[in-house]
Amino acid sequence: MSTNISKEKRDDLIEKIKQIRGFISAAPQDENTGNLLTYLSEIEKDIKGKKYGLVFEEHREGIDETLAAHTPVLTEEKDLFIDKGGQMNFLIEGDNLASLQLLEKTHKGKIDLIYIDPPYNTNNKDFIYDDTFVDFNDSFRHSKWVSFLSKRLAIAKDLLSINGVIFISIDDNEQATLRLLCDEIFGETNFVSELVWEKKKKGSFLSNSITNIKEYVLVYAKSIYSFPGLIGEINTKVETYPCINAPNKREIRHIPKGIESKYKEKNFRLPKGTEISDTTMSIVLHSDLVVCDGVLAEDLLIEGNWRYSQEAMAEYATKGELYLTRDLYLRRIVTDARYKTMKDILPRVGDNPDITYNENFDINNLFDSGWGSNEDADEELRLIFRKQKLFDYPKPVRLIAKLIAAYRNKDVVCLDFFAGSGTLGEAVLKLNEIDNGSRKFILCTNNQNEIARKITYERIKRVVDRDDYKTTLKYYKVDYVPISEKLYYEYADELLHHIQELVELENGVNFEGNQELAILLTEDEVAEFIADVERLNACKKVYLGHDVLLEGEQEEILEAQQIEVNIIPEYYYKELDA
Numbered sequence: 001m002s003t004n005i006s007k008e009k010r011d012d013l014i015e016k017i018k019q020i021r022g023f024i025s026a027a028p029q030d031e032n033t034g035n036l037l038t039y040l041s042e043i044e045k046d047i048k049g050k051k052y053g054l055v056f057e058e059h060r061e062g063i064d065e066t067l068a069a070h071t072p073v074l075t076e077e078k079d080l081f082i083d084k085g086g087q088m089n090f091l092i093e094g095d096n097l098a099s100l101q102l103l104e105k106t107h108k109g110k111i112d113l114i115y116i117d118p119p120y121n122t123n124n125k126d127f128i129y130d131d132t133f134v135d136f137n138d139s140f141r142h143s144k145w146v147s148f149l150s151k152r153l154a155i156a157k158d159l160l161s162i163n164g165v166i167f168i169s170i171d172d173n174e175q176a177t178l179r180l181l182c183d184e185i186f187g188e189t190n191f192v193s194e195l196v197w198e199k200k201k202k203g204s205f206l207s208n209s210i211t212n213i214k215e216y217v218l219v220y221a222k223s224i225y226s227f228p229g230l231i232g233e234i235n236t237k238v239e240t241y242p243c244i245n246a247p248n249k250r251e252i253r254h255i256p257k258g259i260e261s262k263y264k265e266k267n268f269r270l271p272k273g274t275e276i277s278d279t280t281m282s283i284v285l286h287s288d289l290v291v292c293d294g295v296l297a298e299d300l301l302i303e304g305n306w307r308y309s310q311e312a313m314a315e316y317a318t319k320g321e322l323y324l325t326r327d328l329y330l331r332r333i334v335t336d337a338r339y340k341t342m343k344d345i346l347p348r349v350g351d352n353p354d355i356t357y358n359e360n361f362d363i364n365n366l367f368d369s370g371w372g373s374n375e376d377a378d379e380e381l382r383l384i385f386r387k388q389k390l391f392d393y394p395k396p397v398r399l400i401a402k403l404i405a406a407y408r409n410k411d412v413v414c415l416d417f418f419a420g421s422g423t424l425g426e427a428v429l430k431l432n433e434i435d436n437g438s439r440k441f442i443l444c445t446n447n448q449n450e451i452a453r454k455i456t457y458e459r460i461k462r463v464v465d466r467d468d469y470k471t472t473l474k475y476y477k478v479d480y481v482p483i484s485e486k487l488y489y490e491y492a493d494e495l496l497h498h499i500q501e502l503v504e505l506e507n508g509v510n511f512e513g514n515q516e517l518a519i520l521l522t523e524d525e526v527a528e529f530i531a532d533v534e535r536l537n538a539c540k541k542v543y544l545g546h547d548v549l550l551e552g553e554q555e556e557i558l559e560a561q562q563i564e565v566n567i568i569p570e571y572y573y574k575e576l577d578a
Contacts, residue, residue, distance in 0.1 A: 420445060
């Protein structure tokens with residue numbers, strides 16, 4: 001029997017705490033002894049706490065200080081609006097923790113798919129913490145990375161829909177740490193897979209050990225019980241499958257008369273007890289096999305290693321999907337779509353090496369073509385910006401597009417809160433073009449070195465123009481309203497000025513120049529709207545502030561005009577509560 005040494009040590013400490021508590025309780029009581037007893041209770045609680053999982057030193061970022069004293073708001077950069085029709089998409093510039101807090105108000109439980117490519121903490125100045133690069137000399141570099149990511153992943157989990165999934169790219173530097181962190185946040189049972197992506201053909205010639213040509217993509221579901229899975233191939237061709245599978249146990253099946261026979265003789269009989277076999281399968285007749293005019297004339301009992309249950313065989317026979325072969329075996333005609341789940345290896349080149357990277361991949365067979373490489377991603381950016389090495393280690397569009405395609409839903413909301421060069425945005429646009437989908441995306445990125453405007457946004461703008469994608473993009477910037485030393489009514493009006501952006505973000509709409517929509521946040525605005533006959537006649541939908549009360553006559557007018565009324569959620573700015 002094994003001994004839990006850690007538990008013995010904890011029990012010993014708890015026993016010592018009890019002794020100390022007894023000494024303090026026996027002493028004259030005052031404020032100090034009361035505080036000491038409280039401290040002891042807190043220490044005891046910590047000792048008894050969870051002892052398995054990821055342990056790290058929690059760090060506080062500058063953005064935490066900002067958010068403690070401010071409420072983040074969105075302001076639209078209207079001159080960056082892209083209007084090409086199609087789905088409404090969003091790009092949010094700002095610290096992604098603030099962006100995620102805003103998305104909690106508009107998209108909690110509404111994001112279907114998240115893909116992120118966070119900093120890998122490689123010691124090569126890829127991870128900035130509080131405006132400082134974290135390098136090998138920082139003794140808390142792992143804890144800072146976990147602390148940084150854990151806060152963001154916790155919100156990401158809340159954003160996912162019940163069927164949702166998150167993909168996280170990572171390499172060897174923090175792969176093990178990330179796996180433990182995700183087990184803790186999403187739940188170990190919601191782990192789907194750890195995909196291995198072949199990111200390049202050859203490793204660095206500077207490597208003096210193992211040549212590294214891979215990265216990982218961790219996959220977690222919001223709920224493994226509701227997750228629809230990831231499908232790599234959908235086969236819609238009419239095929240025939242054998243009804244025998246040699247490894248299965250032997251059982252007797254009842255085959256109803258009336259199924260077609262393709263045996264060379266149109267009329268024949270085989271007696272009960274006959275064995276029909278070859279090198280891979282064997283069946284034994286438990287009743288006479290009688291065929292008349294190419295059709296099974298009597299019900300048949302056959303012993304074999306069956307692939308299908310009795311219920312399934314009866315159903316297939318009724319549907320005309322079963323037949324006797326030329327060798328007197330049973331086969332099934334399959335017309336339904338067949339689904340093959342994803343493989344956990346994402347090779348640079350697929351099963352068909354003749355398919356080049358620039359060709360559109362087959363949406364129904366993700367295995368046929370490759371998943372792209374670092375070199376492909378570099379070339380994609382070079383062709384867009386006409387510059388070499390504009391961005392470090394971008395991901396290829398095909399990798400992200402195929403991950404999204406494997407989810408097998410054309411109408412989803414996709415989020416990337418480490419948007420970087422904007423690959424997910426282009427991947428969504430390309431995928432919609434391939435399969436006529438209606439997927440939407442939200443990209444969040446900071447503007448360090450003007451990446452949001454000069455790379456993320458510019459990339460989307462250029463590929464939309466180049467490939468004539470039908471899409472619309474709103475560009476928002478995160479700003480902050482100070483609230484810590486003010487009463488709510490001192491900043492309420494300022495927050496109300498930013499409600500429109502949240503309504504647009506949640507509902508995928510645009511109020512600017514749109515006569516069919518109206519947003520009314522005060523009683524005065526309602527009165528002005530009702531009085532404006534031209535505006536009233538053009539409008540189809542009104543978004544109404546949650547605390548605005550319509551008068552009876554106003555309700556009647558809106559109803560007569562068949563104007564849909566949507567109440568703006570009161571949780572948009574809980575800070576407005578008195």
